[in-house]
Amino acid sequence: MAEHILLGHGGGGSLMQELIATELAPLYCDPVQLGLDAAILALPHGRLAFSSDASVVQPLEFAGGDIGKLAVIGTANDLAMVGARPLHLSVSLILEEGLPLALLRRLVRSMAAAAIDTGVTIVAGDTKVVERGKADGVFISTSGIGLLDSPNPITPQAISPGDQLLLSGDLGRHGLAILAARHGLDLQPSVASDCAPLWPQVQALLAAGAEPHGLRDLTRGGLGSVLVELAEASGCDLVLDEPALPLAPGVAASCELLGLEPLHLANEGRFVAVVPCDRRAAAEAVLAPGGGRWVGAVQAAASPQPQVRLRTALGSERLLPPFSGDMLPRIC
Amino acid sequence: MTWCVMTREAPARPFMPQASPGKAVAAVVADLQAIRTRRWTLMGVCGGQTHSIVRWGLDQLLAGAVELVHGPGCPVCMTPAHTIDQALALAMHRGVVLCSFGDMLKVPGSHRGSGDLLQVRATGGDVRVITRPSQALELARAHPERQVVLLAVGFETTAPAIALLAEQVRVLGLSNLSLLLAQARVVPAMAAIAAAPERRVQGFLAAGHVAAVMGQGELEQLALQRQIPVVITGFAPLELLQGVLACVRLLEAGTPRLHNAYAQVVRQRGNPAAQALLRQVFSVADGPWRGLGTVAAGVLQLRPSYRHLDARLRFGLGAGGAGACGEAEPRCRADQVLQGVLRPTACPSFGVACTPHHPLGAPMVSAEGACAAYLQRSSRHG
Amino acid sequence: MCLAVCGRILSISTAAAGDPALWRCAEVDFDGLRQTVSLACLPQARIGDQVLVHVGLALSVVRDDVVRDDP
Numbered sequence: 058m059a060e061h062i063l064l065g066h067g068g069g070g071s072l073m074q075e076l077i078a079t080e081l082a083p084l085y086c087d088p089v090q091l092g093l094d095a096a097i098l099a100l101p102h103g104r105l106a107f108s109s110d111a112s113v114v115q116p117l118e119f120a121g122g123d124i125g126k127l128a129v130i131g132t133a134n135d136l137a138m139v140g141a142r143p144l145h146l147s148v149s150l151i152l153e154e155g156l157p158l159a160l161l162r163r164l165v166r167s168m169a170a171a172a173i174d175t176g177v178t179i180v181a182g183d184t185k186v187v188e189r190g191k192a193d194g195v196f197i198s199t200s201g202i203g204l205l206d207s208p209n210p211i212t213p214q215a216i217s218p219g220d221q222l223l224l225s226g227d228l229g230r231h232g233l234a235i236l237a238a239r240h241g242l243d244l245q246p247s248v249a250s251d252c253a254p255l256w257p258q259v260q261a262l263l264a265a266g267a268e269p270h271g272l273r274d275l276t277r278g279g280l281g282s283v284l285v286e287l288a289e290a291s292g293c294d295l296v297l298d299e300p301a302l303p304l305a306p307g308v309a310a311s312c313e314l315l316g317l318e319p320l321h322l323a324n325e326g327r328f329v330a331v332v333p334c335d336r337r338a339a340a341e342a343v344l345a346p347g348g349g350r351w352v353g354a355v356q357a358a359a360s361p362q363p364q365v366r367l368r369t370a371l372g373s374e375r376l377l378p379p380f381s382g383d384m385l386p387r388i389c
Numbered sequence: 390m391t392w393c394v395m396t397r398e399a400p401a402r403p404f405m406p407q408a409s410p411g412k413a414v415a416a417v418v419a420d421l422q423a424i425r426t427r428r429w430t431l432m433g434v435c436g437g438q439t440h441s442i443v444r445w446g447l448d449q450l451l452a453g454a455v456e457l458v459h460g461p462g463c464p465v466c467m468t469p470a471h472t473i474d475q476a477l478a479l480a481m482h483r484g485v486v487l488c489s490f491g492d493m494l495k496v497p498g499s500h501r502g503s504g505d506l507l508q509v510r511a512t513g514g515d516v517r518v519i520t521r522p523s524q525a526l527e528l529a530r531a532h533p534e535r536q537v538v539l540l541a542v543g544f545e546t547t548a549p550a551i552a553l554l555a556e557q558v559r560v561l562g563l564s565n566l567s568l569l570l571a572q573a574r575v576v577p578a579m580a581a582i583a584a585a586p587e588r589r590v591q592g593f594l595a596a597g598h599v600a601a602v603m604g605q606g607e608l609e610q611l612a613l614q615r616q617i618p619v620v621i622t623g624f625a626p627l628e629l630l631q632g633v634l635a636c637v638r639l640l641e642a643g644t645p646r647l648h649n650a651y652a653q654v655v656r657q658r659g660n661p662a663a664q665a666l667l668r669q670v671f672s673v674a675d676g677p678w679r680g681l682g683t684v685a686a687g688v689l690q691l692r693p694s695y696r697h698l699d700a701r702l703r704f705g706l707g708a709g710g711a712g713a714c715g716e717a718e719p720r721c722r723a724d725q726v727l728q729g730v731l732r733p734t735a736c737p738s739f740g741v742a743c744t745p746h747h748p749l750g751a752p753m754v755s756a757e758g759a760c761a762a763y764l765q766r767s768s769r770h771g
Numbered sequence: 772m773c774l775a776v777c778g779r780i781l782s783i784s785t786a787a788a789g790d791p792a793l794w795r796c797a798e799v800d801f802d803g804l805r806q807t808v809s810l811a812c813l814p815q816a817r818i819g820d821q822v823l824v825h826v827g828l829a830l831s832v833v834r835d836d837v838v839r840d841d842p
Contacts, residue, residue, distance in 0.1 A: 243805040310802035315520060316491070316774045371414045371626060373446025376765045379745050383507065385491030386520050387755070388547065388774055388826055389436045389464055437773045490826075521827030523809070546773035550828040553811050557793060598773035601823060601831040620842075631839070638842050648842040654823050654831045663812040663830060 062156040067186030077184065080161055083169045084148060084179045096180035098145060104205040106141035108132055112197040117160065119238040121230070121249030125164035127325060128197040129171040129179075130252055131276065137256040138272045138328060140211045140263060141203030146172065147181035148199050153192035164195065175254040177201065206263055213290035215270035220355040221337040222295065223330045225258055226251065226348040228280060229308035232322025232384075236311070244307050251305075253326030258347060262330060267340040271331035274324070281320035281365070281377050283329060288363040295363075297353035300370045316387035321380045331355065410627065417630045418450050421637055429640050430456045430589050431633060432729050434579055435596030436463030436758075437624050443762045445626040447633075455633055458589070459759035460582065461727035462575055462596055464542035465492050466751045466758050467678040470499035472571045475706050476540045479569065480506060480514035482704070486532065488517045488525045489540040496754050501718065522554040529558075529566035538700045542571045546598040548689060549663040552670035555695050567700035572671070572689040573678060575599050576607045581684050582728050583615035590729045592618040592636040594629070597651040602667075604659025609647045616645040623651040670695050679751055680727040721750030726759050733760040740764060775825035776801055777833055780818050783810065799824060 065072040077091060090096055112128040133143035148168065152161070172179050209215070230251035237244050255274060262269060271291075273283045280302075284295050304319055312319045329352075332340045341351055358364070365377040433439060439459045442448055448457050461467050477498050480487035487506070494506045494516070510516040515535075519525060522539060529537040541551045551572060558566050579593055595608055600621045612619040618639035622632030632650040639648060649655055667689070676688025691699050701707065720738050725731035733739050733752070743749040745761050752758035778799035786794035795810040799822065806827070810816050813829045822829040 245800070245803055245805055307803045310776075311804045314776045314801050314804055314806075369445055371411050371445055371447075371450060373449040375444060375446050378765055381495075381746065383494070385494055385518060387492045388490045388520065388543065389440075389492050389755070435773060440774075523827050544773070546775065546825050546830070549812050549830070550809075550826045553793075553809060553828060560789065560793065596773060598775045598823070598825060598830065601775075635842050642842075644842070646842075650839070652837045652839070653834050656831070660812055660830055662814060666812060 060158050062152045062154055062158065062161065062186055064154050064186050064188065066152070067184060073184065080158065080165060081150075081182070081184065083165055084172070084182065086178050087180070090180055096145070096147070098180065100144070100202070101204055106136050106139045106203045106205055107200070108135035108203075109200040110135060110198070112199070113193065114235065115193060116238050117164070117194050119250060120234045120247055122252040122325070123164055123167050124195055124197055125168035126171045126252055128199045129168050129177070130175060130254055130325065132199040132201040133175040133177055133203075134255045134274045134325075134328075136201055136203035137254070137259045138211070138274050139205070140259065140269075140272070141205045142260070143175055143177045143201055143203045143256055145180045146177050146199055146201040148179050148197065149183040150185070151192050151196040151198070152184065152186045153194050154186055154189040156194055160194075175256065206260065209268060211269055211272050213271050213287050216287060216291035216293055216331050216355055217270070218293055218355055218357040219334045220270055220331050221334055221340075221351060222297070222353040222355065223332065223337070223340050223344055224280070224303065224349055224352050225255070225328045225330065225344050226326070227303040227305040228275070228324060228327065229312075229319050229322040230305045231325040232279065233305065233308050233311055235323070236315075242311065244311070246306070248305065248307050251324055251326035255326065255328055258344065258349075259328075261343045262340060265339045265343050267330070267332050267336045267343065269330050269332050269340075272328055274328045276325060277323050278380060278382070279319075279321040279323055280329060281318065282380055284365040285377065285380075287331065288365050291355070292358060292363055294356045294358045295353060295365045296356055297365070297367045299367045301350060301352045303348060303350060316389075317384060318378055318380070320377065321384060413627055414450065414630055417627070417634050418454070421451070421454055421634045424641055425454055425637055426641060428454065428456060429591050429637055430458060430729075431592045431594055431636055432458045432460045432582070432590040433594040433629075434460040434462040434575060435599070436465070436755075437598070438594060438596065438622065438629060439463065439759065439762045441624045441626060441629055443765050447626055447629060450630070451633065455637065457633075458729040459762055460729060461578055461678060461680060461759075462544065463755065463758060464490075464544070464571070465496055465755040466723065466727060467573060467578075467680060468493070468496070468542050468571045468751075469677045469679050470751075471677075472540075472569065473505075474498040474500070474503065475701065476506060476569055477503060477509055478706070479538050479700065479704060480509045480516050484536055486515045486517060486528060486535050486537045487540065488519045488528065488537060490520070490542065491518050492755055493540055493542060494518065496751055497748065522550045525566060526554060526557060529563055530561075533565055535565060536703075537566045539566070539568050540571070541568045544573055544575050544596070544599055545602045545667070546596070548572050548671065549602060549660070549666055552666045555670045555691070555698055556666065558698060559695060567698050567703045568691070569700040570689070570691065573676070573684075574673065574687055574689065576603075576611055577684050577687040578678055578681060580611055580615065581681060581687075583611065583617050585728055585730070587730055590617075592620070592640055594632050594636060595619050595621045597621050597623045597628075597655055600649070600651070600655045600659065602660050602663045604664075605647060605649060605655070605657050612645055612647045618645050619647045621647070621649045621651050621655050623654065680723040682724070718749045723750040723752050726752055733763040736760070773825055775823050775830065777821055777823055778802075778806075778808070780816060780820050780822060781805070783816075783818060797822075797829065799829070
């Protein structure tokens with residue numbers, strides 16, 4: 058077999074069948090699925106959650122993970138954020154002509170391992186190949202379904218003044234690992250992505266009776282962007298205690314050097330939980346072993362436009378700086 | 390590790406207590422309240438000071454005691470619009486790689502709808518974000534078939550690195566790297582602001598890192614000639630507040646002179662090696678600051694032996710004169726804001742027609758810009 | 772202007788050819804982030820010095836023995 062992906066591998070003919078049978082089969086725990094156009098599932102009773110994602114990260118491999126692991130865990134985590142136990146995933150691959158097969162094999166192994174780690178089965182998928190130069194190596198699209206475990210809906214409309222904000226762990230590892238890989242930053246010790254399944258912590262929160270009003274994972278845009286969305290959706294102000302925010306080692310120094318805002322760095326294994334005031338202790342007990350902690354509270358909006366405010370170590374307050382989506386380093 | 394980048398990391402500073410930064414800051418503010426007899430208006434010249442003031446809410450801690458005005462010392466705010474137009478044109482040029490510091494990527498040009506460097510990148514221009522001029526050198530050496538252009542903005546803190554790049558390019562004999570120069574000098578701009586008849590600014594907080602390069606001499610002269618106190622400050626919140634306190638002491642004593650509150654970094658002579666490099670590569674000239682007009686001795690230009698590195702000459706772009714700092718957007722009042730005459734919140738477009746997503750002018754573009762900085766102040770503190 | 776950060780010099784090197792002053796560099800540690808920094812403007816800098824760095828160029832040796840004086 059060729060050592061690189063060829064256009065023919067996406068052509069629907071024998072090359073493609075060989076690719077699926079040889080390289081992609083490890084993704085599916087049930088080989089019967091490979092021969093069907095659609096997966097047939099027997100689902101447990103209850104309400105289902107459904108989520109969809111695309112992974113386009115560069116570089117494809119980085120300290121602590123790769124695009125495949127991100128794709129599988131990312132969708133599973135989206136399901137966990139509405140209180141759903143992740144069950145099944147579909148994985149669509151868009152491969153660039155010329156992608157080394159050795160790299161594809163590594164990504165497939167990684168996705169299969171992530172699926173086991175997350176407790177999901179990959180039941181459906183698709184493979185396409187585009188011409189060289191049209192896909193940055195690999196694009197991965199995943200969709201997933203999960204079973205709702207939470208009795209109460211976890212929607213931002215449930216967030217009210219008096220609720221407490223908790224983080225599940227330290228901030229910035231994934232964003233920094235990607236920056237380091239892209240820009241050749243020499244970090245000692247090196248920083249690995251925090252990409253990890255969140256359902257175990259969420260399940261423990263629900264079991265402990267934390268009754269979260271909000272759960273959001275802190276992916277692109279970081280904690281900062283999530284809080285802006287929660288403030289807008291809930292109509293409340295969110296006030297962070299800045300000294301309480303846990304930054305991963307190396308993040309503070311790197312952000313200071315490059316002139317980046319740590320709160321906008323992406324995380325792939327962290328979430329923020331908004332819980333009622335009387336559930337704060339229970340939530341803290343669940344999250345503390347993973348490095349989680351209390352970081353702030355929800356207040357009634359002080360102005361027509363809900364805001365995210367940070368209380369500094371000096372007793373002053375500032376607004377979260379706006380983030381349009383571009384992480385641009387500054388010299389000034 | 391929790392997030393409290395209050396002071397520089399090691400070494401320990403003998404006069405900056407490590408424990409309880411809130412207490413140290415409160416003590417400085419208390420001292421200030423004890424000695425002042427009126428409210429004073431101070432201008433922090435440097436965008437880095439603006440960033441620190443906003444990030445730590447220092448104006449809240451000083452409310453009532455001192456009004457902190459944000460000055461023009463931010464390359465986003467003062468780089469002439471004409472230069473941005475030239476950068477946009479070059480970036481769209483086939484065969485050109487336009488290198489820029491991240492700060493400049495969202496600055497609009499002078500024509501409505503001209504876009505910015507990010508938008509040019511989206512439509513096919515080769516725009517690279519760099520954090521150090523040496524990256525432009527690496528690019529040029531790796532791609533001899535491309536013309537690398539560095540949008541060289543900044544002040545005397547950045548100028549030595551640009552000068553070093555110019556000398557390295559000259560020594561290596563590279564023919565595919567040039568500079569779109571927009572290097573400015575801070576003290577002449579401070580002098581222009583101090584000389585303005587409607588001046589509100591009573592004291593200057595001078596940029597510590599510019600002074601680390603240039604030393605204290607020019608600032609001493611400024612203080613004397615304009616009879617205005619000048620204090621060189623650092624950028625960590627405690628350092629800045631100690632600088633504010635020192636300035637208020639000078640104002641209360643009626644002593645308009647220079648004081649160096651950043652002695653751990655700034656020496657009387659500055660950095661002689663950096664100054665020698667600057668003199669070798671640049672000469673001083675009158676030139677435009679966006680918002681201020683022509684500032685006497687306000688810009689740097691390449692000396693004859695380096696003029697072959699001038700991107701404007703290499704690509705036939707034209708120099709652009711004083712008229713090049715006019716704004717296409719008549720509603721923008723950047724000139725009054727940057728001189729400390731108009732508070733951004735008093736501008737009718739502030740936060741309404743003019744926001745960071747849709748800036749009418751440069752001071753709303755970056756977080757260090759005088760106008761954008763005001764937007765980040767919590768509404769509870771006005 | 773002037774986002775500059777302090778770091779400690781771990782090692783110093785020069786290019787094999789050319790003017791040594793022009794190409795003198797240091798490996799600097801910024802609290803775990805290591806970068807190569809030019810020492811072209813700090814000929815007096817030594818290993819172990821804490822230096823102020825802006826856009827990859829060291830501008831000043833930080834002195835921790837300075838006593839603050841008030842005006």
